Amino acid sequence: MAVYTEVSDEELNAFIAQYDVGQLLSYKGIAEGVENSNYLVQTDTAYFILTLYEKRVNPDDLPFFLKLKEHLAGKGLSCPTPVASRDGELLGTLAGRPAALVTFLQGMSVKRPRPEHCEELGKAMAAMHLAGADYELTRKNALDLNGWRPLFEQSQDRCDTVHPGLGAEITAELDYLEKNWPKDLPSGVIHADLFTDNVFFLNDRLSGLIDFYFACNDALAYDIAICLNAWCFEQDLAFNVTKAKAMLKGYTSVRPLTAAEFDALPVLCRGAALRFLLTRLYDWLSVPEGALVTPKDPMEYLKKLRFHQTVDSANAYGLEG
Amino acid sequence: MAVYTEVSDEELNAFIAQYDVGQLLSYKGIAEGVENSNYLVQTDTAYFILTLYEKRVNPDDLPFFLKLKEHLAGKGLSCPTPVASRDGELLGTLAGRPAALVTFLQGMSVKRPRPEHCEELGKAMAAMHLAGADYELTRKNALDLNGWRPLFEQSQDRCDTVHPGLGAEITAELDYLEKNWPKDLPSGVIHADLFTDNVFFLNDRLSGLIDFYFACNDALAYDIAICLNAWCFEQDLAFNVTKAKAMLKGYTSVRPLTAAEFDALPVLCRGAALRFLLTRLYDWLSVPEGALVTPKDPMEYLKKLRFHQTVDSANAYGLEG
Numbered sequence: 001m002a003v004y005t006e007v008s009d010e011e012l013n014a015f016i017a018q019y020d021v022g023q024l025l026s027y028k029g030i031a032e033g034v035e036n037s038n039y040l041v042q043t044d045t046a047y048f049i050l051t052l053y054e055k056r057v058n059p060d061d062l063p064f065f066l067k068l069k070e071h072l073a074g075k076g077l078s079c080p081t082p083v084a085s086r087d088g089e090l091l092g093t094l095a096g097r098p099a100a101l102v103t104f105l106q107g108m109s110v111k112r113p114r115p116e117h118c119e120e121l122g123k124a125m126a127a128m129h130l131a132g133a134d135y136e137l138t139r140k141n142a143l144d145l146n147g148w149r150p151l152f153e154q155s156q157d158r159c160d161t162v163h164p165g166l167g168a169e170i171t172a173e174l175d176y177l178e179k180n181w182p183k184d185l186p187s188g189v190i191h192a193d194l195f196t197d198n199v200f201f202l203n204d205r206l207s208g209l210i211d212f213y214f215a216c217n218d219a220l221a222y223d224i225a226i227c228l229n230a231w232c233f234e235q236d237l238a239f240n241v242t243k244a245k246a247m248l249k250g251y252t253s254v255r256p257l258t259a260a261e262f263d264a265l266p267v268l269c270r271g272a273a274l275r276f277l278l279t280r281l282y283d284w285l286s287v288p289e290g291a292l293v294t295p296k297d298p299m300e301y302l303k304k305l306r307f308h309q310t311v312d313s314a315n316a317y318g319l320e321g
Numbered sequence: 322m323a324v325y326t327e328v329s330d331e332e333l334n335a336f337i338a339q340y341d342v343g344q345l346l347s348y349k350g351i352a353e354g355v356e357n358s359n360y361l362v363q364t365d366t367a368y369f370i371l372t373l374y375e376k377r378v379n380p381d382d383l384p385f386f387l388k389l390k391e392h393l394a395g396k397g398l399s400c401p402t403p404v405a406s407r408d409g410e411l412l413g414t415l416a417g418r419p420a421a422l423v424t425f426l427q428g429m430s431v432k433r434p435r436p437e438h439c440e441e442l443g444k445a446m447a448a449m450h451l452a453g454a455d456y457e458l459t460r461k462n463a464l465d466l467n468g469w470r471p472l473f474e475q476s477q478d479r480c481d482t483v484h485p486g487l488g489a490e491i492t493a494e495l496d497y498l499e500k501n502w503p504k505d506l507p508s509g510v511i512h513a514d515l516f517t518d519n520v521f522f523l524n525d526r527l528s529g530l531i532d533f534y535f536a537c538n539d540a541l542a543y544d545i546a547i548c549l550n551a552w553c554f555e556q557d558l559a560f561n562v563t564k565a566k567a568m569l570k571g572y573t574s575v576r577p578l579t580a581a582e583f584d585a586l587p588v589l590c591r592g593a594a595l596r597f598l599l600t601r602l603y604d605w606l607s608v609p610e611g612a613l614v615t616p617k618d619p620m621e622y623l624k625k626l627r628f629h630q631t632v633d634s635a636n637a638y639g640l641e642g
Contacts, residue, residue, distance in 0.1 A: 003352040008432035009522075025427045025523065028361055029352035031324040040349055040361060042427070106346045106363070111329035201330075202346065 003029035005037045005052045005095050012041070012050075015094045018085045019101060021045055035213065037097075040104070047104035049080060052097040057213065059098050064139045065212050066090040066100055068132070068189065075131035077124070078208035080105050107200025107207030115246035118231050120206040121199055122250025125191070125227060128209065129220045130255055132189030141192065141216040143275055145181050149174055155281045162284060162298060170274070173305065177271050182219070182264035190223035191215055195230045221261040224251060225268035228317060229276065229304050237303045245318025257319075265314040273308055277301035324350035326358045326373045326416050333362070333371075336415045339406045340422060342366055356534065358418075361425070368425035370401060373418040378534065380419050385460045386533050387411040387421055389453070389510065396452035398445070399529035401426055428521025428528030436567035439552050441527040442520055443571025446512070446548060449530065450541045451576055453510030462513065462537040464596055466502050470495055476602045483605060483619060491595070494626065498592050503540070503585035511544035512536055516551045542582040545572060546589035549638060550597065550625050558624045566639025578640075586635040594629055598622035 007027070016024045022045035030038045030049075037052040053062060066082045070090065073081040080102035082090040092099050110117055143151070152159075152170055159166045191198070193214035200207045224247075232243040251257075257265075280298035287295050311317070328348070337345045343366035351359045351370075358373040374383060387403045391411065394402040401423035403411040413420050431438055464472070473480075473491055480487045512519070514535040521528045545568075553565040572578075578586075601619035608616050632638070 009429045010432065012429075024429070026425075026429055026521075028349075030361070031350035031352055040351070104347075108330045108333075108345070108347055111331065200347075 003031070003037045003039070004054050005097055007037075007039065007050075007052070007095050011095055012039075015050075015092060015099065016041070016043065016101075018087070018092060019083055020086055021048065021083060021101070041101070048083065048101050049104055050094075050099060050101050052094055052099045054097065057098075061139060062091055062098055062100070064137045065215060067137060068135060068212055068215055069102065071135050072128060072131050077128055077131050078105065078206075079212070080208070080210055105200055105208040105210060107202045109197050109199060110201055111196065113196055113231055113243065114204075115243050116204055117199075117201060117206075118243040118247040119250035120201070120204075121194070121227060121231060122224075122247040122252075123254050124199070124206050124209060125194060125223060126251045126254035128191065129188055129223070135189050139216045141190075141218045143192075143214075143279070144218060145177060145271065148177075148271075148274060148278055151278045151282060155278070155285050158285050159281055162281065163302065166281075166302065169302070170277070173270065173274055173309075177267065177274065180267050181271065182260065182267060185219035185221055185261055185264055186258060187217060187219050189215060190218050190220060192218065192223065192226060194223065194227050219261075219264075219268065220255075221257065221264060222268050222272065224248070225265065225272040226275075228265075228269055229272050229301070232317075233304055233307075237300065237307075239307050241316070241318045248317060248319050252319075262314050262319060265317060265319070266308060266311040269308040269311070269317075270305060273301050273305035277305060324352075324358045324360070325375050326418060328358075328360065328371075328373070328416050332416055333360075336371075336413060336420065337362070337364065337422075339408070339413060340404055341407055342369065342404060342422070362422070369404065369422050370425055371415075371420060371422050373415055373420045375418065378419075382460060383412055383419055383421070385458045386536060388458060389456060389533055389536055390423065392456050393449060393452050398449055398452050399426065399527075400533070401529070401531055426521055426529040426531060428523045430518050430520060431522055432517065434517055434552055434564065435525075436564050437525055438520075438522060438527075439564040439568040440571035441522070441525075442515065442548060442552060443545075443568040443573075444575050445520070445527050445530060446515060446544060447572045447575035449512060450509055450544070456510050460537045462511075462539045464513075464535075464600070465539060466498060466592065469498070469592075469595060469599055472599045472603060476599070476606050479606050480602055483602065484623065487602075487623065490623070491598070494591065494595055494630075498588065498595065501588050502592065503581065503588060506540035506542055506582055506585055507579060508538060508540050510536060511539050511541060513539065513544060513547060515544065515548050540582075540585075540589070541576075542578065542585060543589050543593065545569070546586065546593040547596075549586075549590055550593050550622070553638075554625055554628075558621065558628075560628050562637070562639045569638060569640050573640075583635050583640060586638060586640070587629055587632040590629040590632070590638075591626060594622050594626035598626060 022043040026042045027039045030040050032038050035056045036054050039050040041048045041050045069079050070082050072079050083101045198211040232240050277298055280296050283295040284298050343364040347363045348360045351361050353359050356377045357375050360371040362369045362371045390400050391403050393400050404422045519532040553561050555561055598619055601617050604616040605619050
C-alpha cells in the first residue's frame with residue numbers, strides 16, 4: 001500500500017506522449033496494490049491507472065496478465081483494459097521499470113459485503129471463467145498444492161511462536177490435502193485473489209474486477225473456494241451460509257457446477273484457507289521490527305480452515321447437490 | 322506519504338451525503354502530504370480531495386487553514402477550495418478524525434524548475450501575500466526564530482553523529498540569527514512551505530498552490546527566503562542566480578519589496594536554511610530502525626546555509642537594490 005517508485009513530471013510526460021491519450025493534466029500516487037507502484041493519471045481525454053511493476057513481479061509474467069485483461073475486456077467483462085502505445089505495445093518502460101497504462105474503472109470495494117454483493121460476485125466470477133476459456137496464454141499457479149509444503153517449511157521453525165501447536169496442525173492438514181486433493185476438475189484461468197478489495201460496486205451492482213496479478217491456470221472451483229473464504233465469514237469468523245448460498249446461486253446461474261466440483265468444494269475450501277494461512281504466516285514472521293505495515297493476522301485463516309474441516313458436503317455452503 | 326486511516330465505503334457514503342456534491346463513484350487513497358491521510362474522491366459532478374487530519378495536526382489550527390483557503394480562493398488565487406456541507410460547515414468528522422473536502426486542482430509539480438517556473442512562483446506568492454492581507458484569523462509561526470533553539474536542543478546531543486562539528490556550527494548560527502534577526506518587516510499570512518511539491522503547473526503556467534498546513538503570520542519576505550532555498554539550488558547545491566532573479570522579478574512585479582526587506586533578505590535566507598536544517602536533523606535522528614521511509618538529508622540545508630553566510634547583500638540573489 002505504497003508508492004515505491006517516484007515518477008517526475010518530465011519522465012511521465014515523455015511516457016504519456018507514446019500513447020494516444022491526450023495531454024497529461026495531473027497524476028497522483030495511489031495507495032493501492034501491495035507489490036507495485038500505482039498512479040492515477042488524468043489526461044484531457046480520460047483517467048487511467050499507471051502501474052510500475054516492482055521487483056516482486058516476474059517480468060516474464062507481465063504479458064500473461066496484460067493480455068488476459070485485454071482478452072477479458074474484449075469479451076465484455078468489466079476490468080481495467082490495457083492501453084496500447086502508438087507502436088501497439090501494452091508494456092512500456094518508466095523510471096527503469098516495466099510499466100503499463102490501463103483504463104480507470106469506476107466503483108468502490110465493499111468492506112462488509114451483503115448477500116446481494118456475493119451473488120453479483122458469483123455471477124461475475126463465472127462470467128470470467130467462461131470468458132477466459134479460450135485465452136491462449138497459460139501461467140502455472142505458484143501457490144498451488146505443490147507450493148504449500150515448501151512455503152510452510154520457511155515458517156515451520158517459528159510457527160508455534162504465533163500459536164502453540166500450529167506447526168502440527170498445518171502438517172496434518174498438508175498430509176490430508178496431499179492425499180485428498182481433487183484431480184481433473186474443470187480448469188482454466190482463475191483470478192485467485194478475488195478478495196473484497198478487488199471487486200468494485202456502484203449502487204450495489206458489480207462494476208468491475210481488478211488486480212489480476214495472481215491470475216493463473218487452475219481448477220475453476222478453486223476460485224470459488226477462495227471467495228467462500230474471503231467473502232462469507234463474519235467479523236467474528238462465523239460462517240454466513242446466506243452469503244455463501246447467494247454467491248453459489250449467482251455463480252451457477254452463469255456456469256453450473258459439475259458433480260465432481262460439487263463433491264470437491266469442501267476440500268478446495270480447506271486448501272484455499274491453508275494457502276492464505278501459509279502466506280500470512282510467512283509475512284507475519286518476515287516483517288521487520290518497527291515496520292509501519294502491520295501484516296494480516298494468520299489466525300483468521302486457521303479459524304476458517306477449522307470450519308471447513310467440519311464440513312462434509314457442499315450442502316453446508318448452501319448448495320443443493 | 323501514506324494513508325494512515327482507512328475509510329470504508331459505508332463511512333464515506335454517509336460523509337459525502339452531508340455535501341451537495343452528487344453521488345460517490347470512486348475513491349483512492351493517495352500518497353500525498355506527510356502528516357495526513359488523503360483520498361481522491363470522484364462523484365458524478367466532480368473530483369475532490371478528502372483530507373483526514375491525523376494527530377500531528379492541532380485541531381485548533383484547522384479553521385485557520387480551511388478559512389484561509391476559502392479566503393484566498395475568494396480573491397481569485399488558485400488553490401484548493403474547501404467545500405461547505407449543507408449545514409455550512411467546512412470541517413466534518415470521518416473515521417473519528419476531523420475531515421474536510423476540497424476542490425481538486427489540475428496540474429503537476431515540477432521536479433526540476435526552470436527560471437520561467439520560478440518567475441511564475443514569485444508572482445503567485447506575491448499575489449497570495451496581497452490576497453491574505455485582510456484575512457481576519459491569525460496563527461503564530463511555531464517554527465520561527467523563537468522555536469529554533471528549543472528544537473535544536475532535542476537533537477543537540479547526537480547531531481555530531483550526522484556530521485562532525487555540526488552542533489557548534491548550528492550554535493554559532495543561532496547566536497548570529499538571534500542578534501541579527503530583522504524586526505518590523507511587512508508581515509502577513511505566509512505559506513511557509515512553498516516547496517516544488519506544493520506548486521502545480523500546466524504547460525509551464527502555474528495552476529495552483531496547495532498544502533497550506535504550515536501557513537502562519539510572519540514576515541512576508543521570509544516566505545521568499547524559504548523559496549530561494551527550495552527552488553534556486555541545483556542538484557549539486559550550486560546556487561542558480563538566474564532562477565533567483567526570475568523569482569524575485571516575478572514577485573516584485575506584483576508586490577515591490579521595501580528597502581528593509583531588501584536589506585534583510587540574506588539573513589532571512591540564513592534563517593530559512595537553518596529552519597529546514599533543524600527539522601530535517603530532528604527527523605533524521607528520530608526515524609526508527611528499519612523504517613520504510615527515508616528521511617530527507619539534513620546536510621542539504623547545511624550546505625545552503627553556508628552559501629547564504631557568504632552573501633552580504635540581496636544583489637547576490639539577482640536583485641538590484
